[in-house]
Amino acid sequence: MSLRWSEALIMDAPADTGNGRVKAAAVAPRPSQPSVMAFAAWHSLFWLVFANAVGVLLATLLLFPSLNHVLGEWTYGRWMPVHINLQLYGWCSIPLVAFLFKVYGADRKPASHWCRSTLWIWSSALGVGTLSWLNGHSSGKLFLDWTGYSRILFPLALTILWCLLAFSFAKGRNNGVPSSFKANATKITGLILLLAVPVLIYIAASPDLYPPVNPDSGGPTGASQLESSLVIVAVLLLLPFGLTHLKTQRPWPVPIAWITLGIEVLLCLGLGRTDVSHHRPIQYISLGSLLVWIPLTPAYFGAFEWNSNTQRWRTAFICWWAVLVPTGWFLFLPGVLDHFKFTDGLVGHSLLAMAGFVSSLLIFVMVQLLAEDGWILNGAWSFWAWHGSVLAYVLLMFVAGWREGLDPAFTVIPGRARTTIYASRLLLGALMLIASGDWLRKASGLFRETGASHISDPLEQMR
Numbered sequence: 001m002s003l004r005w006s007e008a009l010i011m012d013a014p015a016d017t018g019n020g021r022v023k024a025a026a027v028a029p030r031p032s033q034p035s036v037m038a039f040a041a042w043h044s045l046f047w048l049v050f051a052n053a054v055g056v057l058l059a060t061l062l063l064f065p066s067l068n069h070v071l072g073e074w075t076y077g078r079w080m081p082v083h084i085n086l087q088l089y090g091w092c093s094i095p096l097v098a099f100l101f102k103v104y105g106a107d108r109k110p111a112s113h114w115c116r117s118t119l120w121i122w123s124s125a126l127g128v129g130t131l132s133w134l135n136g137h138s139s140g141k142l143f144l145d146w147t148g149y150s151r152i153l154f155p156l157a158l159t160i161l162w163c164l165l166a167f168s169f170a171k172g173r174n175n176g177v178p179s180s181f182k183a184n185a186t187k188i189t190g191l192i193l194l195l196a197v198p199v200l201i202y203i204a205a206s207p208d209l210y211p212p213v214n215p216d217s218g219g220p221t222g223a224s225q226l227e228s229s230l231v232i233v234a235v236l237l238l239l240p241f242g243l244t245h246l247k248t249q250r251p252w253p254v255p256i257a258w259i260t261l262g263i264e265v266l267l268c269l270g271l272g273r274t275d276v277s278h279h280r281p282i283q284y285i286s287l288g289s290l291l292v293w294i295p296l297t298p299a300y301f302g303a304f305e306w307n308s309n310t311q312r313w314r315t316a317f318i319c320w321w322a323v324l325v326p327t328g329w330f331l332f333l334p335g336v337l338d339h340f341k342f343t344d345g346l347v348g349h350s351l352l353a354m355a356g357f358v359s360s361l362l363i364f365v366m367v368q369l370l371a372e373d374g375w376i377l378n379g380a381w382s383f384w385a386w387h388g389s390v391l392a393y394v395l396l397m398f399v400a401g402w403r404e405g406l407d408p409a410f411t412v413i414p415g416r417a418r419t420t421i422y423a424s425r426l427l428l429g430a431l432m433l434i435a436s437g438d439w440l441r442k443a444s445g446l447f448r449e450t451g452a453s454h455i456s457d458p459l460e461q462m463r
């Protein structure tokens with residue numbers, strides 16, 4: 001892993017002035033890059049706020065189920081896929097789209113003019129998806145709910161993104177943008193893999209296709225848990241190469257991390273993809289191999305140079321990761337999973353993973369991409385409100401899940417303990433919604449601030 005590779009993957013990382021803000025002069029002339037990144041941040045934050053508002057509605061309905069009557073057909077069961085799909089395909093995916101813009105140089109002219117439209121197409125596909133879920137169209141598959149028009153529209157949005165990336169890459173090569181052989185090979189491999197994604201999503205959304213199942217829990221097997229976790233690890237390892245540079249010529253954590261990932265992929269392939277119980281030692285022992293990433297991840301990220309305004313979100317995602325990996329593994333152990341499966345305990349685990357770890361990682365990525373504009377995500381109040389609420393929410397759900405494991409009627413029959421937990425969850429959700437609303441408000445303010453110069457008509461920018 002050479003220094004040149006990471007440098008070539010990002011050609012125009014802005015210089016950090018040390019105070020977390022990058023002076024306009026340091027990146028003069030200021031390219032259209034901030035507008036593309038600000039746009040992407042705005043779209044993803046919009047979906048975060050929208051999905052969080054739906055989450056607050058869901059928490060209210062769980063507390064007062066009779067409210068479902070006033071919602072007509074759009075009751076709890078219709079809003080649930082809206083909440084989780086928008087969190088995944090809106091909030092969690094768009095920062096990665098911004099990352100791809102950066103890696104393939106789509107944030108540079110002339111491709112930068114098309115980034116804005118690509119983001120609107122993406123968001124429109126989510127809008128159509130939302131209407132279709134609310135109107136009761138569902139494949140019944142978690143996170144693969146694309147049916148009818150939306151099953152075509154979302155893969156189409158992915159294909160348009162792919163075309164933009166391929167165009168930017170080709171344009172960069174034609175214009176002689178310097179890039180090493182390794183960086184080019186990585187980008188071409190990335191394009192080949194990304195080309196398969198729309199097709200895979202279309203096929204996987206079919207209700208006829210089933211993943212392997214753990215017969216003792218009805219959920220995923222150890223092998224499929226390991227497989228999806230390794231995809232996250234691979235994304236973690238790739239991210240820095242598209243965002244920044246290595247600190248030194250010989251960063252020992254980098255080769256060690258990639259070799260470890262290679263060994264774990266082999267282990268995962270060896271486990272096969274059949275229906276198998278979590279009571280089989282090979283399943284939970286293999287999943288335990290993920291624990292090695294607790295020390296390795298901070299060492300790996302420490303080997304790279306980061307904008308100083310990313311510090312608090314980098315610490316946050318590494319801390320959530322250090323909690324997520326051992327608790328996730330513990331929840332899969334025989335006896336524990338049997339107690340927690342289908343309880344609020346796993347809702348707590350989902351929130352720890354998504355709102356704690358994944359959201360912190362994505363905000364860290366966005367702050368790095370936004371550079372001087374990253375301050376919009378760095379407010380102290382919203383930072384602590386978010387993490388405090390997520391932590392308390394997770395703990396409450398673990399307690400509820402434990403009680404539910406002992407007494408399955410705990411969450412069904414209203415009682416003082418259950419009502420207190422659900423009311424507290426609603427308050428914490430409202431706090432998270434306010435924190436995310438603060439980020440969106442600041443992102444919108446960015447447009448007013450940079451206004452005409454960055455967000456104007458593309459034709460005007462070309463003049």
Ligand code: HEM
Nearest residue numbers: 052055056058059084087346347350354355429430432433
């Ligand atoms: C305002 C903040 C939020 C509130 C109030 C909220 C509320 C809820 C509620 C009530 C459920 C249903 C739980 C059940 O089935 O009993 C849920 C599920 C879920 N939420 Fe949220 N949520 C919020 C934020 C988030 C965020 C930020 C993410 C991801 C980035 C997220 C991801 C999920 C997932 C994946 C599930 C499915 C859990 C499972 O069934 O295992 N939520 N949420």
